Amino acid sequence: MTKRRLNQQQQRRISGNQQARQDRNARDTGVRSSDTPDTPEDVSTGISLEGLIVCHYGQQIDVESLDIEHRGEIFRCFQRSNLPAMVTGDKVLWQIESGQSGVIVAQQPRHSAMSRPNHRGELRAIAANVDCVVVVIAPRPEPFGNLIDRYMVAIEHLGLRPLLLLNKSDLTTKSSVNVEALLQRYARIGYETLRVSSHSGDGMDLLKAALAEQTAVFVGQSGVGKSSLINTLRGVSDDDDEHAADVGDLSVGRQKGTHTTTATKLYHLPGSGDLIDSPGIREFGLWHIEADALMNGFIEFRPWAGKCRFRDCHHQHEPDCALLEAVKRGEIDPARLESYHHILTSLNERD
Ligand SMILES: Nc1nc2c(ncn2[C@@H]2O[C@H](COP(=O)(O)OP(=O)(O)OP(=O)(O)O)[C@@H](O)[C@H]2O)c(=O)[nH]1
Ligand SMILES: [Mg+2]
Ligand SMILES: [Zn+2]
Structure with a gap:
């Protein structure tokens, strides 16, 4: 089965058609077309709209309309079976089926992706059109093994911008791994590093400035505070059940994360930029690379x-x-x- 990706000519044609339709709408109605109710036309003629995947759970995909039509609204979509696997951050063409549901009919080309291998060692994207990967560590749960190095090698190979972030700077710790020293190790190498506390707000302005205009994906172990950081950056309290990303306590005793976030989800940062929250991981296996390539990472x-x-x-x-x-x-x-x-x-x- 051929996987459908749009070539440039098709894309030009579609955007041309869409522009003409939007101009026509604006001329005929004098109002933004997003103010008009769903029309049967959307369904019967299969008009393709532009959208952004903001969340992907199993078969279900949430698409935010980027089209002037329904801009900013979220539609629960599924994708046509001949399309390649898509992830949060992918730009798509989609069609309204009924009410707030729709179908994705094409994937737009990606400029980048954060990827990791699946259990068969095949490289799979976890988030698309990403500029920056924020690798989050914390005094609790303690950083394990050489997870940071694996991330840094992967990020380097994928041509993305790494930012190593130490969260929970409000915690003083007697942990066996001195996280401050760990952060310094990477700063000395020349990596961009920041020390913040999502709870006290310490360093959060610097983080916000560092991520301006970027699409940043937050990765790292469960429980380091990825979702909490994203809430704080968005100006949303962790307790705000309606708007906040879910935040989960560490396990009693072992102080490990409890795998609270289960789907990769994109949030808009007020002003500019997008933040992508991802589920915490236990380990990051690298895909197969030769010794020379590893050394280059x-x-x-x-x-x-x-x-x-x-x-x-x-x-x-x-x-x-x-x-x-x-x-x-x-x-x-x-x-x-x-x-x-x-x-x-x-x-x-x-x-
Ligand atoms: N002391 C302190 N605790 C924090 C801070 N940021 C987050 N936490 C706490 O750390 C715990 C885990 O936070 P989450 O945001 O759920 O962590 P996560 O990385 O998203 O975890 P997963 O979704 O499981 O991958 C929660 O109890 C948070 O309240 C911080 O700056 N200081
Ligand atoms: Mg989380
Ligand atoms: Zn040697």
């Missing part, structure tokens, strides 16, 4: 690529290894080299 290793004495150097105990020497001189954090080896081993084991 550790951005501070790049100046040393190809500088080892042996072309097939494994950077473990070989003489004149440029990476080991850089570690000795304090130019590479040993934890990052260890993390690189750890990821490489796990990729090889999986294969």
Whole structure:
């Protein structure tokens, strides 16, 4: 079955048709067409409108109308079976079926996507048309393993902007992992980092400024406060049942997240920009990449690529290894080299 994506000519034709229809509407009625009730015309002629996927749960997809017709309204849609899998953030063409429901008839081209592999190792988008990936960590739940490194490698390969965010700066912790030191490690490498508290508001203005005009997806472990951060950025209280994204307490005892958010959802930031909330994850498996590509994802290793004495150097105990020497001189954090080896081993084991 052929997957339907619009070519440029089709898109031009559709937007031309839509523009003509909108001009006609405005001329004939003198009112914004979104003020007019649904007409049978929408159904019978199958007019395609522009829309944005704002939430995707199983088979059901919420599409926000971007068309002058019904702008800002949400329609519960399903997608035609010949279309590729779509995700929150995808721009689509859709048609009204009845009332507030509709059908997606085409996917518009994506300029980017945040992706991760599924259990078969195939790369799957989790959010489309994303500019920035906010990797959230917190003192509680404690960051685990080399999750941050895996995220950073993936974000680098996908050509997106990473922002490492330490939330819950209001908590003082005696945790075994010193999250402040962890944040500093990435800041030293040159990554953009911020330290905030969604509860006290500390640093939230800086975060808002950093995300202006962007579509940012929030990722990380369950319970680090992704949904709470999005609520605070939107000026909505966590307790506002009608407008807030659901926020869930950590488990009693182990202080782990409780997987409160179950669907990836897009929220508009007042002013400019969009925020995408995603479910917390247990681990981020990388898709298959070669050692060279993995090394390239550790951005501070790049100046040393190809500088080892042996072309097939494994950077473990070989003489004149440029990476080991850089570690000795304090130019590479040993934890990052260890993390690189750890990821490489796990990729090889999986294969
Ligand atoms: N002390 C403190 N607690 C916070 C802060 N931000 C969020 N929390 C709390 O952390 C817990 C988890 O918050 P959520 O926003 O549900 O976390 P999440 O990352 O969206 O979790 P999932 O949806 O399960 O992935 C809740 O009890 C929040 O109230 C903060 O800045 N300080
Ligand atoms: Mg959440
Ligand atoms: Zn080497």
